[in-house]
Amino acid sequence: MEETLDGVIIGSGHNSLACAVHLAAQGWKVGVFERASVAGGAVKTGEYTLPGYSHDWAAMNLSLFAGSAFFKEYGEELGRSGLEFAPASDCFSSVFPDGSWLGVSNDLETTAKRIDAIDADDGKTWRELTAAFPAMAEPLVGLLGSPAKKRAFAYILYKHWRKSGMDGVLDLGRFLMSSPRDWLNETFRSPKVRALLGAWGMHLDFAPDISGGALFPYLEGMANQAFGMVLGKGGAGAAINAMVSTLEARGGSVTLNADVTRILVENGEAKGIELADGRKVMARNAVIANVAPGALLKLAGETGDQRYNDRLKTFSHAPGTMMIHLAVDALPDWSAGEELKDFAYVHLAPEVDQMARTYAQAQAGLLPDEPVIVCGQPTVIDPSRAPDGKHVLWLQVRMVPAVINGDAAGQIEETDWEVVADKYAERVLDILERYAPGTRSKILGRHVVTPLMLEADNPNLVGGDQICGSHHLTQHFMFRPVRGFADGSTPVGNLFHTGAAVWPGAGTGAGPGYLLAQKLAG
Structure with a gap:
């Protein structure tokens, strides 16, 4: 029928x-x-x-x-x-090998003073970027929210020309073509500030040296500063x-x-x-x-x-992603500072060069020796997701190959994800343990999701491309x-x-x- x-x-x-x-x-x-x-x-x-x-x-x-x-x-x-x-007011952060950390919170002076402590010039730059964000956001949000039609894009650029002149339009075009590294190097002096923002490019497939990627670290940094982050309750x-x-x-x-x-x-x-x-x-x-x-x-x-x-x-599809879901007895004890327990995201991506290396390794079919890890702590913001006093951790591992040709660290010989999954998860947990000792002992339950499992669950995620x-x-x-x-x-x-x-x-x-x-x- x-x-x-x-x-x-x-x-x-x-x-x-x-x-x-x-x-x-x-x-x-x-x-x-x-x-x-x-x-x-x-x-x-x-x-x-x-x-x-x-x-x-x-x-x-x-x-x-x-x-x-x-x-x-x-x-x-x-x-x-x-x-x-x-809502989360402490949005995202990064931890660094020297035992320090840096994070963006919804309060401007809170964030700016953290940056001041690393580099006063960068703190000044952060305040200036935040002040300029409403004007910059108008053409960017207009472009990203408009139909993909020549007339729609032309009208947005025309409006920007009326406000900022031809120099403003050219500067906007240059920014849209810039790689994350280009923009970060031009804008900030501190490698830590660059790494803090550069990690957002890896949430998509914008490794530091990919043209067109500057937009996303900029928007995520400024939007989280201006509005905070939002999770769904439950x-x-x-x-x-x-x-x-x-x-x-x-x-x-x-x-x-x-x-x-x-x-x-x-x-x-x-x-x-x-x-x-x-x-x-x-x-x-x-x-x-x-x-x-x-x-x-x-x-x-x-x-x-x-x-x-x-x-x-x-x-063309982006490299794959691995997810590790953890039920834990308590939040990680971050060596860099107790304040990190308040953040929705903690990025374990301490250097821009490391991000570039990780991306290149994954593109070559190699298991990265030091993957970029996004540690989500949603129960800090929404306790309803776990029993009283307990927590969940959301570990997103970026990037990993769907088809494994080898291991950049030379430690894992197998190339079948069914065999590799738990071994590679241990590498991820080793890195987490480095920044938050004792986390393994808090794990009550673990579920590892490989790129191929992501695709099997949802064929749109080809090769684990989220x-x-x-x-x-x-x-x-x-x-x-x-x-x-x-x-x-x-x-x-x-x-x-x-x-x-x-x-x-x-x-x-x-x-x-x-x-x-x-x-x-x-």
């Missing part, structure tokens, strides 16, 4: 759900179909170690979601559907649960354990989808696929546009995923593409889904 809807969406990530909510609000009858047993894709929360300990599977930080245009429009409804935020999955409830309240639906095997295309136009059990769901207005670019061709077949087909086939595709300049802005199709359109009529592989890319801001919904239904 066939079912007919106005819009059919493949995949239940936050972009899919943002798209579905807006379409439903505009009167569409929308159905979301998800192959997994839980909605959310990379944004979900579960008890992966022990009962009562809630861990964020991949994404933890919901600041972009809380500040998004989608949330601005639907935040009230999401709140009625149960979404609550847990876990990042709280946002997904609220979106599903909001969609259902508006007449939409989410069907789980529904594996889509084919997009039905007739005469160059998408008509619906076929599920693994043989069911067909037809679409009056749009079939929307939140899938990795390579998967779109497998579902829909060749599109008739060879340039588009070729580009999807060669779409951002569904490199954001390097050749694959960003109007080139994401293909020039001429960065607005979610495809060469096939009524078939649309969304998710992190589509402009404006990865993150929890739901931009690709929300922009597409506005394009389709106003």
Whole structure:
């Protein structure tokens, strides 16, 4: 028996759900179909170690979601559907081998005085950057939040020209093309300040020397300084649960354990989808696929546009990620200072050169000798995620290869992730132990997630790439995923593409889904 809807969406990530909510609000009858047993894709929360300990599977930080245009429009409804935020004023920090630390808190003078103690000139620079941030944020946020159209980008640059002149436009362009190292070296004197901010590039795939990467350390540093960080109360999955409830309240639906095997295309136009059990769901207005670019061709077949087909086939993915979820008896005892227990993130990435080496090793298929580690301490901000007095740690290991060719440290001989996982997790814990002795003795439960496990759980995370595709300049802005199709359109009529592989890319801001919904239904 066939079912007919106005819009059919493949995949239940936050972009899919943002798209579905807006379409439903505009009167569409929308159905979301998800192959997994839980909605959310990379944004979900579960008890992966022990009962009562809630861990964020991949994404933890919901600041972009809380500040998004989608949330601005639907935040009230999401709140009625149960979404609550847990704000963090002590946002992120880095620890260093000499026993010191540096961190960004929401209070300007608190942060600036920490930097003053390292380098007074850098403290002055931090205050100046913070003061200038509102003016700088206007064109940057405008670009990142606008449809990927020449006219939209030109209008934003025109407005910036009216305010800042041609020199301002050229300076903005130069900044957007700069690598993290370029900008950090030009802006700060202290290697510690550079490392503190440079670590944010590694959350995407912007190693220190990748052009176009300066934007992200800058935005994360300034936004956390200005607004703090936001987590979801109970876990990042709280946002997904609220979106599903909001969609259902508006007449939409989410069907789980529904594996889509084919997009039905007739005469160059998408008509619906076929599920693994043989069911067909037809679409009056749009079939929307939140899938990795390579998967779109497998579902829909060749599109008739060879340039588009070729580009999807060669779409480049970032190196993989490893996750380690820990249930712990107590927070790490950081050697650098008790204050570190207050921070949402502690970066174990002490040098810009180390970050560059880690990235190069992972790209070469080597297990990095000293991976970049993001230690999330969510229960500091949201105690509801663990039993009283207990905690969870969220360890994100960046970067690691999906296919292992060897070990940069020369210690692990095996190349099969099933064998390597626990051995490499021990290397990560050795590094954590170096900065917080005794952490191993606090572990009550552990769950290691390899890059291949991330992909098996969510095929969009190809090779464990948590951002569904490199954001390097050749694959960003109007080139994401293909020039001429960065607005979610495809060469096939009524078939649309969304998710992190589509402009404006990865993150929890739901931009690709929300922009597409506005394009389709106003």
